[in-house]
Amino acid sequence: MSTAPGIAIGDRLARAPRTTLETYRDDGPLARLLGATVGRRVPVPPLPLALIGLAGLLAVIAAEGDGASNGTLAAVIAWFVVWAGISSGRPHTDRSAWALPGAVRVGEYASLIWIGSTVGESASAGAFALIAVLAFRHYDLVYRGRFQGKPPAAWLDVVLGGWDGRLILVTLLLAADALPAALFVLAAVLAVVLVTESVASWARHSAAPVSIYEDEEDEGD
């Protein structure tokens, strides 16, 4: 039982996502920790777990709107992070697993829009800017795999904090009264990191082109 659980968890955090869907989720260290500790003991497919988190989040957003207090906001986001985080530890192999990255994405983006509108003023523009940068990250996860044959660097998962880490960071910034400015700063910093890493990877990659399949009738226009 107690034979170095720390090492087991460490292994799980260190390992790159095993499947394409796990890569698309963009989990950070916290979500992976929740998945590795709690998630693997819950004998339920991952989608219902993530949907419990998402349904609670969306219900409160609909009920409270932009009048929500910071306390409510923090509690509901924590609720979503816990459930969706736990779902990351379940194998994404059943037939419904394709909905998971989307569910995680909606939770992250909707939370940011919500936070922006409770702050008001230019915070909604700030939320748009941050979501636009995150959208680049999330398309990059797909397109790099498709056209380079491998996902973006693994250290980005830690540096960017994953959807979980970013949600907690923005909630803390909200509590510290740093919004809306912090949203723009965060968007700018992330944009620089993401674009630099992508450009660097293509500079390395162009030396060794490989054939990667793109079967016709591909999706995504």
Add this chain to the structure above:
Amino acid sequence: MATELQSPPQRRPPVQLSGNVTTAVLVATAAADDGGPAAALPWDGGTLLERLLQQVGQLGLEGIHVVTRPQFEEALRPVAERGGAIVHVCAGPSEDLAAIADMAEGATGGFVVALADAVVDLGALEGLLASPGIATGVLGTGIGGGGTFGMRGRLARGRLVSASSAYHSVSAPRMSFLGVLKVAAADTPTFAEAAAELRDLLDDGLPEGWSKELEHKTEQWRMALGRAVLKAERRAARDDLEAAGRARDELPPMEPEEFARRKRELARSLPPADEAELALRRAAAEQDVVSLLLVGLVRRGVHMGNSGIRGFFYSRPLSRAATAEAAESMAEHDEEKVRLKSAVKGADGFFTTFFVSTWSRYVARWAARIGLSPNQVTVFALCVGIAAGTAFATGERAGYIAGAVLLYLSFVFDCVDGQLARYTRRYSKFGAYLDSVFDRAKEYVAFAGLAIGASTSEVWVLAAAMLTLQTLRHSFDFSYGATDRQAIAETPQPPVAQAPDDALGRARMKSRDTLEPNLGLLDRAASAAELREAAEDDESDSKETERAVPRSLPRRILASWRVLDRIPGLIWLKKMAAFPIGERFAVTCVTAALFTPRTTFTVLLAWGAFALLYTSTGRTLRTLAKWRSLPR
């Protein structure tokens, strides 16, 4: 220099081949109607083999091998050696396979294996060999395009998952294989193993079920020929009525049972020309190691891409008369025009097809003439998109109108870059990445511009909501595709020694204990499905129709949904319902120019939400359908 000035202006630079293909194997083992090699049939002052050798040379392949029979050696060796090829004289298919296994063993490059007696446009070969999206793959076409005797295959998400040969059958076929197989360098070791395994199987006498499958195929071909004769008879009778000034439908429709009976009668005693053709095609199928190698690779689980013929010319004549006919239809066909047309992506939406691709291909050709690279066009398109966003950001009516025009133009250039890449075969992975990322960037820059123009907090929320909705829809597309492809890759393949391709195939073949097809197709009573088709056959000139059998409720719903595609126009409506990129740009342009950003986002969100519901319903049904069919 004067010589430079005289060089032809349309000369294309050699294309870069993908998959590190270095060796071509041309299989010249089929006999023509005169008993000589089909590869030596006359074409344009030379022979079919000469034509193909010239094409292979143009593609820059280093090693060229011609595999042939002792009785054809005299006719082919001089031609082959003039074309720089090494000739392998083999007594039969098992020796062909031995020779090919020897070539592939230890080889470092990839291979292209082709029937040496086919007439194909160079553009079609380039499509297969130069596309970086296909490593190992085939040249293919729709199910009817392969003709009566074409070897069929089945695609799943564009990947070939089942193939046929003289001795192998495909269940629920959806495409025809056009005799050109490309093996990427990475798959060469597997290719060598597949060739060696097939050689051993042929050496030991054919495995169980193989010759019966060939008999079954021959019966099917015979039946198809009988049907063609009957349809021609009926058509001629209707033509006579018309010539006599009467209505075509005065000839009463045949009862389905009568149609089936008459078809069998004609199939049993075909006209001598059809009888000769059938014998020729059957013999050619027995000599066709290209199809055998394809089955060998597919059954070993190799990822097999499919490059569609896309309007390019293909024919496998096998007789002097058929060659002359092919030459005639090729003379009418304008390869340059097809090349331009085939550069347009196949599965585009309504707006893109009718309001963009109609003229963007000429922009692509113009860009090719002045030597622009696809990436230059991609970057230019982004710049125009940013200009559109800036114009939107002014918040003035004139800015909205200018932004709408610019956004439309940026979308046109966005289609041009891909068309230019396909047209000039200047593909790059980085270019494809840039194109995909910039596509998204332009759309979202336009959203930002509109929100800045409106400059209210509420519109920023709408813009962010639309961004979220669109990325969610893409996320579902990507993830659903990934799951589907994973499932396809993990589906086990039966060994190559087995004639049918899977459990469904075995069930269709009736006899459950032997895995062998039930012969006597011509004596058996027509099935319900055949009778249903007979009525349609009598009225139309349609090609072979082969249908999947739906089972569970979700499958039945999906099948009836697909049937709706036959209603003209409905397929476009279905495409529009999914709110593809062209429609999204069109909505943005029109509503921004005429109304306010608020209206734009409201329409985008409403249509987008409907599309999300629409596509997710379909996918949920498919998920359920697959769940039901998983256990076996």
